[in-house]
Amino acid sequence: MRWTASVLAAVFLVGCSAPASRVADRGNAPAPAPVPGAAAPTSASQATTARSELRAAGDREVLHALSRLTYGPRPGEVERVRALGLDVWLERQLHPEKIDDSATEAALAELATLRMTTTELLHAYPRPDPQLRAKLASGEMSRQEMQERYPMEKRPARITAELQAAKMVRAVTSERQLQEVMVDFWFNHFNVFANKGDVRWYVSAYEREAIRPYALGKFPELVRATAHHPAMLFYLDNWLSARPDFTIPAGPNRGRKAGLNENYARELMELHTLGVDGGYSQKDVTEVARAFTGWTIERPQAEGRFVFRASMHDTGEKTVLGRRIPAGGGREDGERVIELLTRHPSTARFIATKLVRRFVSDVPPPALVDRVAATYSRTGGDIPTMLRTIFESREFLGEDIYRAKIKKPFEFVASATRALGGRPDAQGGMALARASAEIGEPLYEAQPPTGYGDRAEVWVNSGALLARMNFALGLVSGRYQRVTVDLPALVAGADTSVPAVVLDRLLAAILANQASPETRSVLAKHLADPQITRQTADDRGPANTDVAKLAALVIGSPEFQRR
Amino acid sequence: MPTRRTLLKAGGCALVAYAAAPRFLTRTARAAEARGKVLVAVFQRGAVDGLSMVMPHGDAGYAGARPSIALRSPRPGESDRAVDLDGFFAFHPSLAPLLPLWENHSLAVVHACGSPDTTRSHFDAQDYMESGTPGVKSTPDGWLARVARTLPAKSAPFRAVALGAVLPRTLQGDVGAISMQSIDRFDVRGGDASAGRGFESLYDQGVHDLLHGTGRETFEAVKMLRSANASRLAPANGADYPRGPFGDAMRQIAQLIKANVGLEVAFADMQGWDTHVGQGAERGQLAFRLRDFGQALAAFSRDLGDRMADVCVLTMSEFGRTVAENGNRGTDHGHGTAMLALGGAVRGGRVYGRWPGLGRHQLFEGRDLAVTTDFRTLFTEVAARHLGAPTAALFPGFTSTQPSLGLFT
Numbered sequence: 001m002r003w004t005a006s007v008l009a010a011v012f013l014v015g016c017s018a019p020a021s022r023v024a025d026r027g028n029a030p031a032p033a034p035v036p037g038a039a040a041p042t043s044a045s046q047a048t049t050a051r052s053e054l055r056a057a058g059d060r061e062v063l064h065a066l067s068r069l070t071y072g073p074r075p076g077e078v079e080r081v082r083a084l085g086l087d088v089w090l091e092r093q094l095h096p097e098k099i100d101d102s103a104t105e106a107a108l109a110e111l112a113t114l115r116m117t118t119t120e121l122l123h124a125y126p127r128p129d130p131q132l133r134a135k136l137a138s139g140e141m142s143r144q145e146m147q148e149r150y151p152m153e154k155r156p157a158r159i160t161a162e163l164q165a166a167k168m169v170r171a172v173t174s175e176r177q178l179q180e181v182m183v184d185f186w187f188n189h190f191n192v193f194a195n196k197g198d199v200r201w202y203v204s205a206y207e208r209e210a211i212r213p214y215a216l217g218k219f220p221e222l223v224r225a226t227a228h229h230p231a232m233l234f235y236l237d238n239w240l241s242a243r244p245d246f247t248i249p250a251g252p253n254r255g256r257k258a259g260l261n262e263n264y265a266r267e268l269m270e271l272h273t274l275g276v277d278g279g280y281s282q283k284d285v286t287e288v289a290r291a292f293t294g295w296t297i298e299r300p301q302a303e304g305r306f307v308f309r310a311s312m313h314d315t316g317e318k319t320v321l322g323r324r325i326p327a328g329g330g331r332e333d334g335e336r337v338i339e340l341l342t343r344h345p346s347t348a349r350f351i352a353t354k355l356v357r358r359f360v361s362d363v364p365p366p367a368l369v370d371r372v373a374a375t376y377s378r379t380g381g382d383i384p385t386m387l388r389t390i391f392e393s394r395e396f397l398g399e400d401i402y403r404a405k406i407k408k409p410f411e412f413v414a415s416a417t418r419a420l421g422g423r424p425d426a427q428g429g430m431a432l433a434r435a436s437a438e439i440g441e442p443l444y445e446a447q448p449p450t451g452y453g454d455r456a457e458v459w460v461n462s463g464a465l466l467a468r469m470n471f472a473l474g475l476v477s478g479r480y481q482r483v484t485v486d487l488p489a490l491v492a493g494a495d496t497s498v499p500a501v502v503l504d505r506l507l508a509a510i511l512a513n514q515a516s517p518e519t520r521s522v523l524a525k526h527l528a529d530p531q532i533t534r535q536t537a538d539d540r541g542p543a544n545t546d547v548a549k550l551a552a553l554v555i556g557s558p559e560f561q562r563r
Numbered sequence: 564m565p566t567r568r569t570l571l572k573a574g575g576c577a578l579v580a581y582a583a584a585p586r587f588l589t590r591t592a593r594a595a596e597a598r599g600k601v602l603v604a605v606f607q608r609g610a611v612d613g614l615s616m617v618m619p620h621g622d623a624g625y626a627g628a629r630p631s632i633a634l635r636s637p638r639p640g641e642s643d644r645a646v647d648l649d650g651f652f653a654f655h656p657s658l659a660p661l662l663p664l665w666e667n668h669s670l671a672v673v674h675a676c677g678s679p680d681t682t683r684s685h686f687d688a689q690d691y692m693e694s695g696t697p698g699v700k701s702t703p704d705g706w707l708a709r710v711a712r713t714l715p716a717k718s719a720p721f722r723a724v725a726l727g728a729v730l731p732r733t734l735q736g737d738v739g740a741i742s743m744q745s746i747d748r749f750d751v752r753g754g755d756a757s758a759g760r761g762f763e764s765l766y767d768q769g770v771h772d773l774l775h776g777t778g779r780e781t782f783e784a785v786k787m788l789r790s791a792n793a794s795r796l797a798p799a800n801g802a803d804y805p806r807g808p809f810g811d812a813m814r815q816i817a818q819l820i821k822a823n824v825g826l827e828v829a830f831a832d833m834q835g836w837d838t839h840v841g842q843g844a845e846r847g848q849l850a851f852r853l854r855d856f857g858q859a860l861a862a863f864s865r866d867l868g869d870r871m872a873d874v875c876v877l878t879m880s881e882f883g884r885t886v887a888e889n890g891n892r893g894t895d896h897g898h899g900t901a902m903l904a905l906g907g908a909v910r911g912g913r914v915y916g917r918w919p920g921l922g923r924h925q926l927f928e929g930r931d932l933a934v935t936t937d938f939r940t941l942f943t944e945v946a947a948r949h950l951g952a953p954t955a956a957l958f959p960g961f962t963s964t965q966p967s968l969g970l971f972t
Contacts, residue, residue: 134841
């Protein structure tokens, strides 16, 4: 790659050191001073040089940044970002609250559940009547009768469906792209399965209250918010976890003995903070579980909010990772554990590894992981600073990193729709969410607490690859209604009777002209296919190129599966 | 159709050209020759009530615990009742289609089977049964994938297939398992032939990475399926599959087996076993599900005919249900359940496993059928004896403490 590491490092450092207000009118601003203690030492003069060199940076480099930090470029976006300056663009993305996103908000307006509290959802979408379900299952009642008595739009499944649609609409249309990428990343890190019991009523608030506000904040805030949230408490069973010999005082399980449940404690350390090799023992799992006893849910089926119930709490002394938590801490025990875990060097390393895997490579370069982990430790897990450490690194720009990541199905569907200028409304979002499911990633429906994998092997298999190609064909042929892709705009002004011109335009629009020579030549060869270039009636020459089919081939091509 | 050679030439790649015979054809031939063993795993999701699926009518505890949903004991000549198997156990009347398979000794039952883990969460228990590691969630792959990895047809695109939209946990792992919603949809659809040709040549560029490799495998698989004409292999021998997703899945697994595409491990699941309310007895909810289940297995066996000598169907469910009925004429989440093994060299016509009894003091945690056979003991035996798979590393951390069931001849 021609774009040298030092150039970009300097450029991103400019973004890092300058407050947003100054970046906005950077033309007049003095060269900002480097931030003390910033990871890569550089000088103001280098930064200035970098800026001018960036203006000369090729589309390939801008494409690389956009493909990693967004759900892929929309038509013309590479040029726009190049004109704006990658540093300015990045700084804006790191401050999503300053980006106007009213068009996306408007598209989401009809999805009412997104704005409802858990309590409201519990009342508006009640649990299905078990008698009805039994009648349906025994064949006593037909599906149609069931549908009339209990319509789909009144069932709790509607909550997840709207959330799925919203995720798609945001990924495709939001101007706050990096924020959406990070919301997806952190939801997946702190995964809950929408179809496990009461989570279906909690999941919407979970993303809205526990993930989204902190997606570009500080990592410990995410741990704290998810630990307190009913969705996580339910999903990993902590709401049932109690001191030994606790007898359930009321409700359907009245009189039953409850006891310690280690599920959350284990995953908190293994998946959320320290990592599986982070240096904790089974004894630590038990102690952490004891610390979190009493963190439960107030009236799960009527209210669904966090409550600390002292009667369930194990008041004794705990020892976690060698640190003593004195007896009688009550609710504070859990808070102490979170503090201990989020300050631990294993957590810094684990989070750094996952971020580098997401943004750089399936095989995270160890030296970069070291630097990002150091950033974590220095800043108390500040997410934007960790991201800057990644984006300004030499490794981020390595030649072997370019297009090294396979898009997961959700990323593929969103990026294809973006590439074709699609603007789905809420219904369109639901259709695209179903497409993501068909390719293997049903949104909010990863069952295990690990969430979805972030490595190529997880997503590349025969059935899924065919599903990607079929999605491409469906998308260009209008099978996904209310997604409104704009094919004519991609080739506007081009002479469609000259197939080579059409191909050039599509490769420029969809792959930013970065198709491999092999792909270009294979596609050029196929232009001769009479089903791609339709002949005129007198057969004297190509009359019309099948733009849609060519576009589908480009979207289904190997290059477009990568980011 | 352009050959590999012309495409390589067209691509301008300086690569060694392949020998003329397409790989998929040689593989098809090889697969047909070998006619290897096939394991079909069937998951009853939601926890089937093993006590009414294979009813212990000889245990007085059964009827006593279920005043309104107990099956009536079998009585000769009365077809609307449970069907006696051995004087102690009986099939639910909905499983009558399986009776001929029981009688010809190709169908066996393993009762009081399940997981040593005590969770009563569907979610956790399914995860544990699919990964094959009870109590351990971080296991990266599923046990069926680990089985497939040890089998001979390492490169056959169809060696491991799940019917359904998502690759189930049990087939996740580095085996390139295919998940397909249906055979008909396993192709480039929605365009004309030019789209398929275009995609194929895009992935056939001679680049050696996972994506291109899988792409080439995919089109080999697609062609293999087309040339084997799998979608037109209608059910044979008058096999009549029930309508619905499970019947469809079993019908298509049979098609893949008959098409000789190298299938070694297949997976299908069936939902709807979580009968908390209005479970029913001879009729009702459970009866309705079991009818589909039994008919589909019977049709599958009939469809494959002699080929069943190479095929073993193994059914499983994450746990069983409470011995006593609950306040809603249903049953709650329990522990041990019944699993079936059909075909291959199974020594059928017998119920395997030690019966723990339904007396109050015999129950697990005072309420559930105890587990006397760890599901991994059963799965290990099927993998080793039916597939001939090495089983040392199949279930990490597991050493069976019970003797082999002796399920196979």
